[in-house]
Amino acid sequence: MLCNLCPRNCSTDRDVKSGYCKVSNKIKISRAALHFWEEPCISAENGSGTVFFSGCNMGCVYCQNQDISHGAFGKEITLERLAEIFLELQAQKAHNINLVTPTHFTPQIIDAVKLARNNGLKIPVVYNTGSYEKAENIESLKDTVDVYLPDFKYMSEKTAQKYSFCADYPKAAKAAIDAMVKQTGPCVFDDDGVIQKGVIVRVLVLPGHTDEAKQIIEYLYTTYGDDIYISIMSQYTPCTDLAAYPEINRKITQQEYDEVVDFAVELGLENGFLQEGEAASESFIPPFNLQGV
Secondary structure, X not given: OEEOOOOOOOOEEOOOOOXXXXXXXXXXXXXXXXXXXXXXXXXXXXXXEEEXXXXXXXXXXXXXXXXXXXOOOOEEOOHHHHHHHHHHHHHOOOOOEEEEOOHHHHHHHHHXXXXXXXXXXXXXXXXEEOXXXXXXXXXXXXXXXXXXXXXXXXXXXXXXXXXXXXXXXXXXXXXXXXXXXXXXXXXXXXXXXXXXXXXXXXXXXXXXXXXXXXXXXXXXXXXXXXXXXXXXXXXXXXXXOOOOOHHHOXXXXXXXXHHHHHHHHHHOOOXXXXXXXXXXXXXXXXXXXXXXX
């Protein structure tokens, strides 16, 4: 069967060879462990049970996880093993199952979550995506995903094409996030402040692109108001050779980040998260060493 799960529509038979995403139909992951560096309502006290899938349908030039996204490092596992991993993370007291870069394994994830729930999985499932998604793919996750954690990377088609080779990203991301919000409704938290349901949209501020970040935040806030949370991220770190993109070959400045945050505050945004301190550090990138696989 030809794969057209995402807007790339690469029409690859992934039973035979890898698609644009660099992987076949065989589930492949690089790490499954408690993760403490997500938003406070996701990692909370015990950590988020994070599963990093190999491959990616975006291929951003600045990706912090290039070994697994571009290089597709990881180990192939069965659907049954993936369900076991979910239960193992729950046994480690994870607050949720956090699926990172899951788009190209959506059908397998649906089956694995169903199997795990039949065997006792009770914690929320988080879908952590770059948002280069088809709305129908999100709709297929209605009975699988509780919390969506999408990026909104670009408002400009030109920027999207330059850094991720997908000029249609803004249109696709808007439709995907709209499907997410319609599916979950407003955010719901438990008594300890851990999210159980809803959408948190991440906005990564890129160097020299503060205006675009502000456009994204304004669009999200005017469209969804307090029904979603917006996470304004300062963690951009050039971890690879970006000589061909000198304008983003640096961390963002505190002034750039403050400019975006001040804009959000003036806009009236209250449901949000900020990143401070040493977020823009390679030490915050977990080792992809097959832990928990």
